[in-house]
Amino acid sequence: MTNLADRISSVSPTASRPTAARSTASRPTAYQPAGAPTDTSGEHIDTSWLGEYLLGTWADARRESRTLMKDSAFHRDDSLGLDAQRTRVLGQLKLLVESGSVLKAFPSALGGADDHGANIASFEEIVTADPSLQIKSGVQWGLFGAAVLHLGTQRHHEKFLPGIMSLEVPGAFAMTETGHGSDVAAIGTTATYDEATQGFVIDTPFRAAWKDYLGNAALHGIAAVVFAQLITKGVNHGVHAFYVPIRDENAFLPGIGGEDDGLKGGLNGIDNGRLHFTGVRVPRENLLNRYGDVAADGSYSSDIESPGRRFFTMIGTLVQGRVSLDGASVVASKLALFIAITYASQRRQFTAADPTKEEVILDYQRHQRRLLPKLATTYAMSFAHEKLLAVFDGVFSGARATDADREDLETLAAALKSLSTWNTLEILQEAREACGGAGFLAENRLTQLRADLDIYVTFEGDNTVLLQLVAKRLLTDYSRKFTEADVATVAGYVAGQVSDAAVNRSGLRKLAQNVADFGSTARSVGFVRDAESQRQLLTDRVETMIASLAGRLRTAKKASPIEAAAIFNTNQNELIEAAIAHAELLQWEAFTEALDAISDPKTAEVTTWLRDLFGFGLIEKNLAWYLINGRLSAQRAAAITDYIDDRLLPRLRPHALDLVTAFGFEPEHVRAAVASGAERERQDEAASYFRARREAGQEPIAEKSLKKTR
Template sequence: MGTTGFDAGELATLLDGRWAGIRKQVRDALDGVPLQPGDDLDTESHRAQTLEQLRLLAKSGITDLGFPVAYGGRGDTGGAVVSLEMLAGNLSLMVKAGVQWGLFGGAVVALGTERHHERYLRDIISLDLPGCFAMTETGHGSDVQHLRTTATYDAATQEFVVHTPHEAARKEYIGNAARDGRLAVVFAQLITGDKSHGVHALLVPIRDEAGQALPGVRIEDCGRKAGLNGVDNGRLTFDQVRIPREALLNRYADVDPDGTYRSPIASQSKRFFTMLGTLIRGRISVAGTAGSATKLALEIALRYGDARRQFERPGTGRETVVLDYLAHQRKLLPALAKTFALHFAQEELVSTLHDAPGGEREQRELESRAAGLKAMSTWHATQTIQTCREACGGAGYLAENQLAQLKADTDVFTTFEGDNTVLLQLVAKGLLTNYKDQFDDLGTLGMAKFVADQFVGAVIERTATRSLVQRIIDGSGKDDILDRGWQLKLFDDRERHVLDGLGRRLRKANRENAFEVFNNAQDHVLRAARVHVDRIVLEAFVAAIERCRDRRTAALLNKLCDLYVLSNIEADSGWFLEHERITPRRSKAITEAINALCGQLRPHAVDLVTAFGLPRQWLTAPIATGAEARRQEAQHAQHAHETS
C-alpha cells in the first residue's frame, strides 16, 4: 500500500491490463539499450541512428509479436500494438518500427498468402528486408478508393506493369522510402484487359541490396519535417515497372496466367473495404502511441508542478508549489482524467482487435471504434502536450525538457493513418446505418447508397460493458451530478438526441441533393461522432473501475472518472443548457464540483501518472527527474541563509 492512500501496485496492474506480461517484457528489453532520441542531430545522422536503433529492436525479441508462429512470430496481435506504444519516448523510432513491422509487415501478413509469407516474413521480422507501405498519393490521401497508380496485367509476359500516370498519382510521404526501404507494398488500380478491378496491393522492389533505386523507380526525399526527422519519408514514382504476377498480394483476389481475374468477393466496393479493414492495426497503434506520449508529457508537467515554487504564501515564509494553485490543477488534472479514460477505451479496442471479430458487422464495428478513438486520442495528445508546455513555463520550451519535441513529433498524428475529421465522418456514417430503413425510398443513388453501401456497421455495443452500464443506470434513479447512473444516462441521452436530429436532417435528402444535404450537415455529423466516442470512453472507464479489487484504489478512480465526466459536461455546457438537460444552477454546481475534485486528486497526481509505467529511460527532462527541484531547493536555502 502506498503512502498516498491507494494501492499503487493494484493500480499499475489494472493499467497494464491484459498485456501486463508484454509491457513488462518491453520495459525489461529496453532497459539499458541505447535508444535515446536523436533530435539534436542533422537529418542524415538522425536517420542513420534510428535505423541502427531499429536493428537493436529487431534483436530484442519484441518485434516478432504480431507475426504468425509458423514464420518465426508469436501470433500476438494485441501484444504487438501494446509493444509499439511503449516506444513513445523516441517517436521517430516508434514510427519507423510501425512502418516496418506494422504497416509493411502487417500488409504482407493480412493481404498476402503462403507464398508471400514463406518468402518474406522471416526477413521482415529480422530487418534483413526493410520495406515501406505506399498508399497515399499526392492527389489522394483520405480517398484511397480512387488512387490513380495503375497495375496493368500483361498476359504475354505474365507480369504487372506498375505505373504513375501523372504527378498527382505519385506516392507521397512514404516512411522508409527516402533512404532505407528495399521493397514496397504498393496500392494501385488493378487492370486486366480493359477492366479495372479497383485498388489492390502488390509487392514492388524499389532498391537493390546496395541501396540503389531500381530501373523505372524514381525516389525523392520529402526533406526535413516539423518532427519525426529520424524517419526517412520519401516520394515514389513508377515508370512502367514490371513485376511478376506472383507479386500481387492475393488473399482476396488473384489473376490467372491468362489474365482472368478471380475474387471470392463479388462487389468491388465490398472487396476494397474488406482489404482495407485488415490493415486497421496501424490506426489503433497510432491511438495507443498518442496516449503514451500524452502520459509522458503529463508526467513531466505534474512532476515539475509538484516541485516548482512561485509566490510566497502569507505567513509561511515559503513560496507555494504551483500544483497547489487551482488554476494549475485545472490545466492538468482534467487532462489526466481523460487520459485514464482513453487508456481503458484503448485497452478494450486492442482486445477486440486481438480477438479477431469474425463477422462482417463486427469488423465494421471495430473499424468505426478504431477511427473514433484514433481521432479523439490524437486530438487529446495535441491539446494536452501544449497545455503541459504552457504549465511548465519557459522550462517547458527548452529542448532538454522533452515537451517541445513531443509537440513536434505528435502533431502529424492528427492527420496520418486517417485525417481525424474524415475518421469522425466514418464513425457517424456507421452510426447512421441504424437509419437506413428510413432512407430506402431514396434508391441506390441517394443516402441509402451513401451510407448503407459504404459502411455496413451499426452502433457499437460491447455486450458485457453495456449490460454493466444498464445495470448501473437502472439501479440508480438519482439525479446527483456525482451519481454514476445519472452520468451514464446523460451521455447516452446526448448521443441519442444528436443522432436522432442528424437522422431527421438527412431524411430530407433525395436523388438530386443527397451530397448537398450531407455536406451541409457536417457539423452535426462530427458532433454525433464525438458524443458517441465520449459515451463509449466513459463506459470503458466504468468497466475498468468494476475490475479494480482494492476499495481505496477504486474510490480514487471513481473521482478521476467524475472529473472526466464533469469536465466533458462543462466543456459542452452550451448544448446541455440549450437542450434543457441541465439547469443554470446545476451548471454552476458542476464547475464547483470540478474544483473540489481537482483539490482532492492533487495529492495523488504524480503517483497516478507514474502508475502508467512508462519505461523510465524515456523520462529524461531535468524538470521531471528531480534535478530542477534540487536546484530550486538549493536556491531557497541560499536565500534563507542570506536573509537570516
C-alpha cells in the same frame, strides 16, 4: 450508436488483469518523484497495484518493451542532424530485430508468435525512446510486413516475409498519393495486366498519382507494397496491393524514380519520400491475392462479389496502424503528465499565506485546472484503448472475427484514434506551458514529443475523415432501429432512454418538462453526480444528435446524387460532432467499467473522483448543448463547474503524484531534467539560504515593510 457500444462493452479486456491480491513482486519499481506529500490524511492509493492494472491484459509485453527501451542505444540523440538521425534509427531497427520484440504478430512457423495484442502493446511503448523509432518500425513490420501478411497468401509469406522480418529487405508502404490521402479508393496509380507477359505494368500516370510521404522510400527501402487500381481485360477491379522491388544496392530500378521529402516538422529519423512508376513490370504472382486474383489468361476472381465490400475488407486488415497510434498517444500523454505534474509538485512560485515560503504551483487552483482534467482524460484514454486492443486481438486471432466484429473494430479504431491523437497534442502543449520556460528546453522533451506526434492526427487517415466514417456507422445503426419511424417515434425513443425517476434525479427531461433546483450547489450537483446520471447525460446527447441528423438526412435517400451530396455537406459539421460525442462516451464507459475491478477502497475512491472529473469535464465542455436542448437548467449547469473547482480538484490534488507514479515509468523512460528531482533540490537550496539569513539576522528589510510602519 447503442448497437456498437453494446457489442464493444461485451468484449472485456479485464479478465486477465490483476486483482487486488495479485502479487506484483516481479514488476519493476516505479519511478518515485520527489514532490509534495501525496495525501495529508495519511491514506494512499495502491500505486503498485494500479500501475499493474494500467499495464492491461498484455502487461508482460509492455514490461518487456519498457525494459528494452531503458537502453540508451534506443534513445533519441538531439545532437544529430537529419542524415545522422536517419542512420541511427535504421541501426536501432536492427537492434529491435536482434531482440525479437517486433516479430510477435508474425506466424510462429516463420519465427513469430502469432500474438497480435502483445505485438501492438509492445510496439506502443517504443514511443518513450523515440517516436521516430516507433514509426519507422511500424512502417517496416506494421505496414509493409503486415500488408504482405494480411493481403498475401502462403506463397507470399514464404517468399517475402523472412526478409522483411529480418530487415534484410527494408520496405515502404506505398498507399498514399500526393493527390489522394484518405480517399484511397480514388488513387491514380494503375496496375494493368499484360496477358502476353503474364505480369502487371505499374504506372503513376500524372504527378498527383505519385506515392508520397512514405517511410523508407527516400533512402532505405528496397521493396514496397504498392496499392494500385487493378485493370485486366479492360475492367478496373479497384484497389489491390502488389509487391514491387524498387532499388538494388546502387539506385532505383528501371522505371522507378523518387524524391526525398526532406526535413519535416517532426519524426526526422524517418526517411520519408516519394515514388513514381513508369512501365514497371512485376510478375503476376506479385499480386497479393488473398481477396482477389488474376489468372494467367487475365480473368479476375474474388470470393467477395461486391467491389465496395472487397475494398473495405482489404483496407480493414490494415487497421492495426490506427490501433497502435491510439495506444502510442496514450503512452505519450502519460509521459507528458508525469513530467508536468512532477515538476508542478516541486516548483514554487509566489508567496501567499506564508510571506517567507513560496507556494508549490500545483496548489494553485488554475494549475490544477490545467493538468488534472488532462490526467483524467489520459486515464479514460488508457482504459478505452484496452477495450480497443481486446477487440483488435479478437479479430486478428480469429477468436471473434465475424464481419460484424471487423466492422466494430474499424469503427472503434477510427473513433478512439481520432480523439486520442487530438487529446495528446492538447496534453503535450498544456504540459509544456505548465512547465514554463523549462518546458521549452529540449532536455525536457515536451516540445520534441509535441512535434513528433503532430502528424499522428493525419497518419492512418485524417481524423476528420475518420470521424465521418464513425458518424455514418452511427446513422446506419440508427436506421436499423427506425427505418420507418416518424418524428414523434424518434422523440419518444430519445426521451424514453431514461426512466421518469432518472429524469427527475439527473436533470434530464422530456420536452417542456421543468427542472426544480433547490438553491444549493451541492444539492444541485447531487442530482447529476452518480454514474448513471452521467451516463444518461452523455448517452442522451449522442442519441439526440444522431436522431436529429437522421431526420435531416432522410430526404437524401430520394434526392439526386448532387442534391444528396449537398444535404450531406450541409450537415457535415454535426456529423463530426456526433462522432466525437460518441467516442467520448465510449471512453467514459471504459473508465467506468474499469472501476469495477478496483477493490482497494482508497484507490477506488480516488479513481472514481478522477472518472467524475472526466465525465463532468465532458458535460461542462458541452454545456451550451445541454442548455439549448433543455437537458440541464442554468443553475445546475453552473453548479457543475463549481463542483469541479470546489470539490473534485481539491480532493484529487493530494493524489496527483501517486496517479502519475502509477504509470510505471522509470528514469530512463522519462529523461527530463525537470522531473528528475533537480527542481526540488533547487527549491530546497533556495529555502535553506533565505532561512539561514533570516535566522542570522542578515536579511535586509524590505522597503514596503518600512512604509507600513510609517
